[in-house]
Amino acid sequence: MERNIAQIALFAAMIAALGLVPQITLGFGVPITAQTLGVMLAGAVLGARRGAAAAGLFLLLVALGLPLLAGGRGGLGVFVSPTAGFALGFPVAAFATGLFVEHVRLHSAGLAAGLGAVFGGILVLYLLGASGLALVSGKSLIEAFRLVAVFIPGDLLKAAITGMLVQALARVRPQMLAWHRVPAGPRDFRL
Amino acid sequence: MISLTSPVKTRAHHWPAGLKLAGLCLASTGLFLTGSMVVHVTALLLVLALYAAPGTAFFRAGMCGMRVVVPFVLILLVWHGVTGDWQSGALITLRMVTLIGLANLVTMTTGLEDLVEVLQHLTAPLGRLGLPVHLLDTAIPLVIRFTPVIVERAGTLAEAWRARSCRRPGWRLILPLTLQALDDADHVGEALRARGGPLGSPQQEP
Numbered sequence: 001m002e003r004n005i006a007q008i009a010l011f012a013a014m015i016a017a018l019g020l021v022p023q024i025t026l027g028f029g030v031p032i033t034a035q036t037l038g039v040m041l042a043g044a045v046l047g048a049r050r051g052a053a054a055a056g057l058f059l060l061l062v063a064l065g066l067p068l069l070a071g072g073r074g075g076l077g078v079f080v081s082p083t084a085g086f087a088l089g090f091p092v093a094a095f096a097t098g099l100f101v102e103h104v105r106l107h108s109a110g111l112a113a114g115l116g117a118v119f120g121g122i123l124v125l126y127l128l129g130a131s132g133l134a135l136v137s138g139k140s141l142i143e144a145f146r147l148v149a150v151f152i153p154g155d156l157l158k159a160a161i162t163g164m165l166v167q168a169l170a171r172v173r174p175q176m177l178a179w180h181r182v183p184a185g186p187r188d189f190r191l
Numbered sequence: 192m193i194s195l196t197s198p199v200k201t202r203a204h205h206w207p208a209g210l211k212l213a214g215l216c217l218a219s220t221g222l223f224l225t226g227s228m229v230v231h232v233t234a235l236l237l238v239l240a241l242y243a244a245p246g247t248a249f250f251r252a253g254m255c256g257m258r259v260v261v262p263f264v265l266i267l268l269v270w271h272g273v274t275g276d277w278q279s280g281a282l283i284t285l286r287m288v289t290l291i292g293l294a295n296l297v298t299m300t301t302g303l304e305d306l307v308e309v310l311q312h313l314t315a316p317l318g319r320l321g322l323p324v325h326l327l328d329t330a331i332p333l334v335i336r337f338t339p340v341i342v343e344r345a346g347t348l349a350e351a352w353r354a355r356s357c358r359r360p361g362w363r364l365i366l367p368l369t370l371q372a373l374d375d376a377d378h379v380g381e382a383l384r385a386r387g388g389p390l391g392s393p394q395q396e397p
Contacts, residue, residue, distance in 0.1 A: 017341035060310075
């Protein structure tokens, strides 16, 4: 239990750090921050409940006024801004990603995590993000979606990276991925 | 790390945080309920006056915090301009700027401790329902403590990368970063347990 709290807190810190560290931005002309990559990773590594808790904890600290969102944003203003839907969608996205990896049994952990990230971190997150934008800007959902769709290629890349990271993680720390069933052999060395 | 709080102490710092948050909620709801242009312009001027009241240093810090809104304002205005409904475009933009300005004002004048106290009051009923909200008291400081640690570690990893390669490090830093975070979580978990832990039901605490 203490370990769960520590993992949730450390992943919340990871989500924050991935949005703040300039070296990790994925540059293609426009710098893309890795913050949503952190959200996908939280769901894919910790699973639905703990992943959502990590993203929720991160969001709570943003609401308390810490400048943890990408670009040093934070505070209560975030929750009335046009991107509020994306911010509030973080825990839901992590939960959906976790739900996917926990229930869709695939042989490859990386593939499961990558597809889970597409489902949670793109499909679910953009649905919520576009709804938020539509609400704040007074436009229809379709129009709002058209505006945010430019970011989808970058997020597809992040989903692919999530898959690769989880694949590597499954190899070096298989006991960390509670949802991943190791195909054969004993795995009773977990702590 | 940059701070979102005000560079100067204002009178609003001494107001109860709960009252400020309640005022923010009321003002936000009010602005969403009305479609009157006059009310919105007045509200924006009022917010600007609140920013200007504590002096130039406060005003400048506040406007700095509002800079992130500029691209959204441009997008919204152009967007509504193209579709031809200037009236509603102006109203929506005004409302957005006012709401974000007001919310930032609360963040600027309210310390972290005060907000955490409000949070504890708000979550207390949930705790009585059996939700483990007392764990937040452990989790929040952990995140605040470990975010700069992870940021610093990413910097160290990037330096090590640069010493060996002339390419950008990019996402390749994330795997070692995640591994270290997971290992840290194990150590922190053990340390918490060794000290009695944040766990058990809240009633057990003195």
